Amino acid sequence: MSDPVLYSQDGPIVRLTLNRPEKRNAFDDALIAALADALAAVEADPAVRVVVLDGAGDHFSAGADLGWMQRVAEQDEAANRADARAFADALARLDRLPLPTISVIRGAVFGGGVGLVAACDIAVADMTARFSLSEVRLGLVPAVIGPYVLRAVGERWARRLMLTAEVVPADMARALGLVHEVAADPEARVAELADLLLAGAPGAQAEAKALARACADRPLDDALVADTAALIARLRAAPEGREGIAAFLARRRPAWPERG
Numbered sequence: 001m002s003d004p005v006l007y008s009q010d011g012p013i014v015r016l017t018l019n020r021p022e023k024r025n026a027f028d029d030a031l032i033a034a035l036a037d038a039l040a041a042v043e044a045d046p047a048v049r050v051v052v053l054d055g056a057g058d059h060f061s062a063g064a065d066l067g068w069m070q071r072v073a074e075q076d077e078a079a080n081r082a083d084a085r086a087f088a089d090a091l092a093r094l095d096r097l098p099l100p101t102i103s104v105i106r107g108a109v110f111g112g113g114v115g116l117v118a119a120c121d122i123a124v125a126d127m128t129a130r131f132s133l134s135e136v137r138l139g140l141v142p143a144v145i146g147p148y149v150l151r152a153v154g155e156r157w158a159r160r161l162m163l164t165a166e167v168v169p170a171d172m173a174r175a176l177g178l179v180h181e182v183a184a185d186p187e188a189r190v191a192e193l194a195d196l197l198l199a200g201a202p203g204a205q206a207e208a209k210a211l212a213r214a215c216a217d218r219p220l221d222d223a224l225v226a227d228t229a230a231l232i233a234r235l236r237a238a239p240e241g242r243e244g245i246a247a248f249l250a251r252r253r254p255a256w257p258e259r260g
Contacts, residue, residue: 004031005038006056012049013194014042020065021057024108028068029083036090043097046258049202050194051097053120054104055113063111063134087112088144095119095148096213098206099259100197104186105129105170105179114178115145118152121209122193123179124186129170131178133161151216152178201240202259207231 004027006017016038018025027035042048055061072083094101094116103117105125110132117123117131133149135142142149142162150158153176161168170182183189197205211231218224235241239257247254 003034004028005034007038007041009048012047012198013052014045014048014050015052015054016042018053018055018061021055021059023065024059024062025055025057025113026062026065027087027112028065029072029086032087032090036086036093039090039093039097042099043093049099049259050197051099051101052104052190052194053094053101053116055107057107058128059107060103060105060109060129061113061116062108063113066138084144091115091119091144091148096209098209099202100205100209102190102193104190106186110134111142112145115142115148117178118145118148124181124183124189124193125170125173125179126184126186127170127182129173129179129182131168131173132165134165136163137165149178152176201244201254201256203238203240203257204235204244206259207235 002019004019006015006019008015008017016035018027018031018035020026020028020031025031039051042051072080075083100122101120102122102124103120105117105123106128107130109117109129111134114131114133133142133145146158146162149161153161157176160166168176168178170179173179174182181189211228214227215224236245243256244254
């Protein structure tokens, strides 16, 4: 039996590949557990700087495996809640990972697959990609992935997509903000983006992600003004900040400390 998530590493870049191509990378409990384990391994390895998430075969992910969902639905409420929480926790770990994440998208991206894309920092698709929040067609709602989708496309468009379950092509997904780019050669574009990310300081990138998350949920009041001033003051005096400024003034490449 093949691994449900493939883990490959090329220097500081790790690629996690959803690996159920015969099921269009639909996820079940085994794939969710494997993804959570892989993300934990990435976070624990200070040599990793960038994570790329993709799917094996012609599709990114068709969402939840319906056979698995049917089996879970026949269990009691506690078992259902535990299964739902496992996916919610894996998605939150992906979203909060303290290093940059890039999703490479092609083919079908349905249901929970849309949530995986929305939880990544950067999303690059090719023209074959098509997206759908298809849950209402099954009598369900995109509950676990909902907050990530709303953050990506806004409440109004999220309402429409959740209600209609319409299939959205790649160019429309880009216009909505669900993906950042539609590229003729997504892998080449991901390599370029990875080079940009590797030029940044790993600690600063983790702080940048935390800053974006914190500011999104707060009013721009005196408390936020004070907190952001304190943040930049702390980072200027930290080893990365000192090294970055010194390297810029000396016109040399910075020697960033390892992440973590």
